[in-house]
Amino acid sequence: MLEELGVPYDVVILDIAAEEHKKPEYLAINPMGKIPSLMHGDKLVTESTAIVMYLAETFPEAGLEVSSSAPLRNEYLRWSYFSPGTMEPAIISKAMGFDAQEYKPFADIESVVTTLVSALDGHEFLVGDTFTAADVIIGSSINWGLNLMPVLPKHPVLTQYWAQLEQRPAWQKVADTMPGN
Ligand SMILES: N[C@@H](CCC(=O)N[C@@H](CS)C(=O)NCC(=O)O)C(=O)O
Structure with a gap:
């Protein structure tokens, strides 16, 4: 989704086998201990679908959102x-x-x-x-x-x-x- 938008981003890879996603540092971000999470400025978004929809709405110039007033x-x-x-x-x-x-x-x-x-x-x-x-x-x-x-x-x-x-x-x-x- 981030590539489709053409916006810059950093990826932080967590090692699931090493349970990095269950460590306190990550649970402070997502108490579910689930991947992925998105940080955009001071906004945190979890749940993959919410992340994609948040990004579509936040970068409307990419044309990937169907806005609330659009017929479809x-x-x-x-x-x-x-x-x-x-x-x-x-x-x-x-x-x-x-x-x-x-x-x-x-x-x-x-x-x-x-x-x-x-x-x-x-x-x-x-x-x-x-x-x-x-x-x-x-x-x-x-x-x-x-x-x-x-x-x-x-x-x-x-x-x-x-x-x-x-x-x-x-x-x-x-x-x-x-x-x-
Ligand atoms: N409903 C969540 C599901 C996330 C999820 O289950 N992610 C998997 C990786 S794809 C995960 O974190 N698995 C590790 C675990 O559950 O311990 C979403 O859509 O973001």
Whole structure:
């Protein structure tokens, strides 16, 4: 997201195996002991989706936010929250062998795939015909579900969507540093 915005940033890598994310210095930043966290001036943001949406809103000149007055704002919100609220729990339940039907707030992976495929079939992006922060959020989860925790079926609509996202210069610049690459 930061590369897509073209803004300068510093990365601080924490060693999860060494439990650096559970040390007091980091718990003072994110009491959940979870990565990532974003510091922007005196503003702290945690939760990946909140971080991406905060950045889209803070750097509007990049055109990745669909503003509150834009006609497709509803779609932008829907797809941005679909990832942490519905898609990632479905991916994790599938990977852990839980029966998603038993956990009523959770959705099963088949419904998630059908919903994504119907939104993306014949479309390059999720919201209108331009790349937005919602594509950063969902694209990242699709990469995760196809390649890192590979429980998403390799449906051609999903693989094609990710194939074009991973060609973006921003991703190409940082791909080598990403887990699983
Ligand atoms: N809901 C959080 C989840 C963050 C999360 O679970 N991050 C993983 C790394 S991708 C983590 O910190 N794992 C280490 C741990 O839970 O101990 C978000 O979206 O930022």
